[in-house]
Amino acid sequence: MGTKTVPVTITRKALSKKQRALEILNRLKHLYPDATCSLNYSTPVQLLVATILSAQCTDERVNKVTPALFARFPDAASLANAELAELEDLVRSTGFYRNKAKNIQAACRMIVSEFNSVVPNQMEQLLKLPGVARKTANVVLAHAYGINAGVTVDTHVKRLSNHLGLTKHTDPVRIEQDLMKLLPQPDWENWSIRLIYHGRAICKARSPICIACELADLCPDANKPAALG
Ligand code: SF4
Numbered sequence: 049m050g051t052k053t054v055p056v057t058i059t060r061k062a063l064s065k066k067q068r069a070l071e072i073l074n075r076l077k078h079l080y081p082d083a084t085c086s087l088n089y090s091t092p093v094q095l096l097v098a099t100i101l102s103a104q105c106t107d108e109r110v111n112k113v114t115p116a117l118f119a120r121f122p123d124a125a126s127l128a129n130a131e132l133a134e135l136e137d138l139v140r141s142t143g144f145y146r147n148k149a150k151n152i153q154a155a156c157r158m159i160v161s162e163f164n165s166v167v168p169n170q171m172e173q174l175l176k177l178p179g180v181a182r183k184t185a186n187v188v189l190a191h192a193y194g195i196n197a198g199v200t201v202d203t204h205v206k207r208l209s210n211h212l213g214l215t216k217h218t219d220p221v222r223i224e225q226d227l228m229k230l231l232p233q234p235d236w237e238n239w240s241i242r243l244i245y246h247g248r249a250i251c252k253a254r255s256p257i258c259i260a261c262e263l264a265d266l267c268p269d270a271n272k273p274a275a276l277g
Contacts, residue, residue, distance in 0.1 A: 068212075071266060073242075075266075079242070085241060087110060094122075096167055097152050099183075099184045101148055110142055113139055116138060120134075123165070125165060128153060128160045132153060150178075151178045151179025162176075169195060171185055196236040198224055199227040202244065208243050209243070211268075213267070213268040258270045
């Protein structure tokens with residue numbers, strides 16, 4: 049390890065923040081070439097619902113819940129007219145189920161009444177939907193419509209972007225603004241997806257495996273217990 053540290057530190061410090069972000073992006077593309085959204089869905093409405101359910105919950109857990117949910121309520125109209133108690137029951141295991149069910153139903157009612165039953169493809173309109181903030185809107189725009197309107201900042205993107213020294217903020221909106229300045233727009237969403245993969249596999253919240261991390265030479269927090277604790 050000692051022999052590796054010297055050239056590594058020089059490399060990181062020789063790069064600007066933007067150069068470092070681009071190098072991290074390149075490495076993530078090589079590490080996770082086939083990274084895609086982990087949520088299962090068939091339509092934009094289903095992606096919206098799955099993303100709302102993924103708050104404070106793993107995608108894996110959401111994917112266990114959505115088959116029964118979408119079999120019973122496949123579209124905006126059926127979700128808008130569902131019995132709230134039944135909806136709550138179907139999403140219960142994702143946590144915060146009362147709030148999530150209420151928001152899903154309210155969002156679907158608005159999609160039906162104001163957007164002709166089609167999930168809007170513009171950020172400003174998506175943000176009008178109950179329970180939809182920029183994170184959810186970015187996911188829907190990128191994966192349902194192929195529009196890179198912003199950078200999705202979830203718990204992994206937030207943690208890793210801080211470790212990697214690409215932002216000093218903790219507020220997701222400020223983090224997103226910092227990342228949008230550093231990364232090319234076509235890569236905004238694939239950055240988030242790949243960083244999430246890296247967060248799950250290597251840079252885990254409780255115990256980052258810096259020794260196995262392919263980004264360590266670019267990471268100011270590599271092997272720093274105080275920063276990682
Ligand atoms: S070096 Fe450590 S802290 Fe930095 S990204 Fe890798 S695992 Fe995370």
